Amino acid sequence: MIRFHGVAKRYPGGNDALRGISFEVTQGEMVFVTGPSGAGKSTLLRLIPLLERPTRGSVIVNDVNLSTLTRRRIPYLRRSIGMIFQDHRLLPDRSVFDNVALPLVIAGFEHKETQRRVRAALDKVGLLERERSDPATLSGGEQQRVGIARAVVSRPPILLADEPTGNLDPALSEEIMRLFEQFNRVGVTLIIASHDHALVERLGYRRVHLTDGALA
Amino acid sequence: MRFFTQHISAAIGALGEFQRRLTSNLMTTTVIGIALALPAIFILALDNLAEISQDWDGTPSANLYLERTLSEPEQAALQTQIDELAGITGSILIGAEQGKTTFAERTGMAEMLNLLEENPFPAVIQATPVSTLAPNEVAELVNQLADLPGVEDVRLDQTWLQRLQTIVELASRATGLIGALLAIAVVLVVGNTIRLDIENRRSEIEIMKLIGGTDAFVRRPFVYAGFWHGLIGGMLAWILSAIVITVIARPANRLAGLYDSGFALSGPWLADGLTIVATGVLLSLTGAWVAVTQHLRRIEPGEGT
Known part of the structure; x- marks a missing residue:
């Protein structure tokens, strides 16, 4: 499903975020990327939806070599990937419902179908009754769940989460991970970056450990 | 159909954004309105003058x-x-x-x-x-x-007629030049407004691109914002020029009476008004398009985060 082949990423200024990484995530897998902050976890995730382009090597998603993808095709790649961020990345001036509906609006879904899917996604994360709320009035855990609802509402085959539990207490982190497990059970491929080793170890999924831009 | 509804919703959304910052947007549209009304008034007055020299009854021998x-x-x-x-x-x-x-x-x-x-x-x-x-x-x-x-x-x-024609020609050239300058001003004003709008909504644009919004999708609300500025500014220009023409019509007609002329100043009615509005929309769309093509591409979720 996702293949990294000798991938290196050097930022302008000579900072090497990744130094020749190769690994593969098969369809329906749930993989954790671990390592200390600055080890290149975020960069690795960002290469998959082409938020960055690698300096060297190739990333292959769904049998498509991303280096062959033109700028015009990038939006369609991103629509097949749900992304979850530590800082949620919600639109503060729109309701929870509108935030979650955004990917469907972008993809041009019809109004009724949008409503149905948004409600289903919000129900899944347990926030159905907050659909009219302002994101700012929600707690950190709730905001993260809105972010997750937005990532899954268009039912993408791949979910990427960058430190999804970074700001959450252990109980809430556990809750978020349970949600991810549920998605994984219906066939979604997940890659989750986390530095919470204890939690990751307890869950017992496959781990890719990064130190200083290389696989350990 | 899907294309159509996406455009409708972008247009309505842009109108909502317009209304959200009503005061500053109204100031911008007033600037557009005045910039369009000035040449419009001159052009209308000159059209009226040119008409006199055309249907002048005292044909010279x-x-x-x-x-x-x-x-x-x-x-x-x-x-x-x-x-x-x-x-x-x-x-x-x-x-x-x-x-x-x-x-x-x-x-x-x-x-x-x-x-x-x-x-x-x-x-x-x-x-x-x-x-x-x-x-x-x-x-x-x-x-x-x-x-x-x-x-x-x-x-x-026919020296009198020739003088009038020369004055009309001179004035219409000057009006043409001033009109062109003001048209550029409208493009720049709208361009700058849209640019500020883009800066204010930078994170929103990033998120849109992050979850698969195409360039066209991201661009659309800003182009429609330009459209609304032009439409409202153009209608304002229509109203302003109608008011000005109405106010000066009476003394102008009295003056014409002193010259034994049947000249009567007439205001911007439907055709002129629609031309003014269409010009406003066209110029504003141009301004919005320039701003969008210059600034939107530069905002990418990948950079600087």
């Missing part, structure tokens, strides 16, 4: 000075020839002697004239062109008359 060598029968034959020309309603032949007598009577200089050995006056044919002729057609007719054998010179009593 052309005075044809005949060569002295022409005998009286030849002069009469020439008059008949002129009467038959298209564009001439009639003519009067004033013989050299008659001209001298009339001059002597009017000026009281008969004695002085008698001192001269020869009659200094040539024979003159006063020809009246058809009143519906346009200024350029009159000029053409004059050339035609001047080319007739036996005609030495043609003078058209």
